[in-house]
Amino acid sequence: NILNRSPQDVYQEFQPFSFFLTKVADIPQKFNTQGAMSLKDILSNSMGVLRSSCHFNFMFDIKWLMSQYPADFRKLPVLLVHGEQGRSETDLKSEASDYANITLCRAALDIPYGTHHTKMMLLLYESGMRVVIHTANLIDNDWHQKTQGVWISPLFPPLKNSSDKGDSTTGFKADLLQYIAAYRSIKLTPWEKHIQSHDMSSANVYIIGSVPGRHTLNNKHNWGHLKLKKVLSERGPDSGLVKNWPVIGQFSSIGSLGPNKEAWLLNEWGQSISVCKSEQNGSLLPSKLNLIFPSLDNIRLSLEGYNGGGCVPYSIKTASKQPWLVQFFSQWVSEGRGRSKAVPHIKTYARVSPDGSQAAWFMVTSANLSKAAWGSLEKDKSQLMIRSYELGVLFLPQCFGCKNAFNVSSRLEEVVGTTSPVFPLPYDLPAQTYQKGDRPWLIDVPCMDKPDTFGTMWCPP
Numbered sequence: 529n530i531l532n533r534s535p536q537d538v539y540q541e542f543q544p545f546s547f548f549l550t551k552v553a554d555i556p557q558k559f560n561t562q563g564a565m566s567l568k569d570i571l572s573n574s575m576g577v578l579r580s581s582c583h584f585n586f587m588f589d590i591k592w593l594m595s596q597y598p599a600d601f602r603k604l605p606v607l608l609v610h611g612e613q614g615r616s617e618t619d620l621k622s623e624a625s626d627y628a629n630i631t632l633c634r635a636a637l638d639i640p641y642g643t644h645h646t647k648m649m650l651l652l653y654e655s656g657m658r659v660v661i662h663t664a665n666l667i668d669n670d671w672h673q674k675t676q677g678v679w680i681s682p683l684f685p686p687l688k689n690s691s692d693k694g695d696s697t698t699g700f701k702a703d704l705l706q707y708i709a710a711y712r713s714i715k716l717t718p719w720e721k722h723i724q725s726h727d728m729s730s731a732n733v734y735i736i737g738s739v740p741g742r743h744t745l746n747n748k749h750n751w752g753h754l755k756l757k758k759v760l761s762e763r764g765p766d767s768g769l770v771k772n773w774p775v776i777g778q779f780s781s782i783g784s785l786g787p788n789k790e791a792w793l794l795n796e797w798g799q800s801i802s803v804c805k806s807e808q809n810g811s812l813l814p815s816k817l818n819l820i821f822p823s824l825d826n827i828r829l830s831l832e833g834y835n836g837g838g839c840v841p842y843s844i845k846t847a848s849k850q851p852w853l854v855q856f857f858s859q860w861v862s863e864g865r866g867r868s869k870a871v872p873h874i875k876t877y878a879r880v881s882p883d884g885s886q887a888a889w890f891m892v893t894s895a896n897l898s899k900a901a902w903g904s905l906e907k908d909k910s911q912l913m914i915r916s917y918e919l920g921v922l923f924l925p926q927c928f929g930c931k932n933a934f935n936v937s938s939r940l941e942e943v944v945g946t947t948s949p950v951f952p953l954p955y956d957l958p959a960q961t962y963q964k965g966d967r968p969w970l971i972d973v974p975c976m977d978k979p980d981t982f983g984t985m986w987c988p989p
């Protein structure tokens with residue numbers, strides 16, 4: 529019966545998209561028994577008999593992380609790829625020193641204000657390997673009562689003969705290797721070899737990554753919003769179908785986006801994200817952009833109360849420079865997945881039909897709405913400057929047997945057990961714009977007039 533199924537059963541039920549949310553404590557169980565995974569589920573031996581693993585992430589609680597592995601796997605080699613520097617690197621090293629099986633790899637962050645934001649697991653099993661690309665930090669709080677996204681790859685078998693490429697039609701393996709090569713770290717060589725020696729021809733998503741740098745010439749379109757633009761202009765939707773379809777951005781943090789909506793949001797990022805097949809540039813009308821970002825009340829009334837806003841670091845300093853952004857905001861609503869009160873730490877982007885029943889593409893990623901993550905064009909558009917490491921996967925309909933678009937729904941009964949595949953949305957459509965009086969959550973603004981779920985006020989530290 530549905531309550532004591534293995535993680536492998538839950539995994540199989542949510543194919544072919546293999547796009548899960550994390551389990552959320554204290555919501556009705558039906559929203560956790562289908563299409564939801566905990567970290568223990570992902571690392572469980574029902575998903576494979578582990579030999580070694582590698583975690584790319586931003587925040588690590590090593591003691592907690594090791595406790596999520598089955599007891600038999602807690603002595604296996606673990607590589608942690610992080611972006612810590614200085615004192616916080618020293619702290620991470622001392623935490624890791626208690627575990628002989630843990631090795632650290634520091635990602636270079638040579639451009640100021642960049643972060644190692646990517647969240648990925650490489651899992652090597654006795655019989656193959658898996659890639660997991662997700663949005664959750666490796667700390668208990670990120671897996672407790674938030675909405676997080678997790679893409680879990682198929683079990684990739686070892687390559688039969690090393691002369692085969694073992695890549696998919698989406699170039700998944702080559703793009704993943706190109707991403708890892710950008711670290712230029714000898715500590716990642718063993719994992720590059722594991723990836724090379726496995727057959728990833730069954731991968732049905734595109735890798736969209738960002739690495740810090742000033743990318744020019746042939747590298748310019750490898751990363752950030754120009755990579756998304758490249759894939760969508762080569763294999764994206766027909767403009768005839770989607771020209772009136774809105775773009776939805778959904779994220780948990782926002783950077784400084786410039787003096788007006790045209791500068792970067794519409795005329796740079798917007799032109800990439802709205803591009804269609806065979807177009808040079810997209811064109812995104814303001815009326816066709818919905819940005820789902822938690823309102824003050826989304827946080828206040830969440831399962832975690834105001835403390836849930838701790839992982840939604842939009843500051844009044846940044847917000848006050850871009851009052852023009854509020855017109856695009858919609859609330860976080862996820863009744864279908866039972867997660868309206870689970871603060872969204874997930875980041876997703878999509879192009880959806882006006883009635884919300886279809887999508888031309890969908891992407892889950894670590895990237896928030898910021899130039900640091902997606903890149904900003906410089907030097908007369910000859911270079912794309914990116915500050916942070918980011919990683920996401922893009923779902924296109926043709927990789928799932930659909931011609932132009934997926935049917936989509938956030939209601940589980942419409943997703944599971946249907947004959948034709950229905951993409952499992954993390955939030956309800958159509959997007960619900962901010963009501964009168966709603967304002968975006970701002971992490972550093974006190975809220976002394978309205979108590980939260982626990983009756984407390986928000987007095988930011």
Ligand SMILES: O=C(O)c1ccc([N+](=O)[O-])cc1C(=O)O
Pocket residue numbers: 586587643645665780781782839840841873894896
């Ligand atoms: O959780 C993270 O990895 C993270 C870290 C830093 C920031 N930031 O500086 O805005 C945002 C996030 C986020 O994912 O929202």
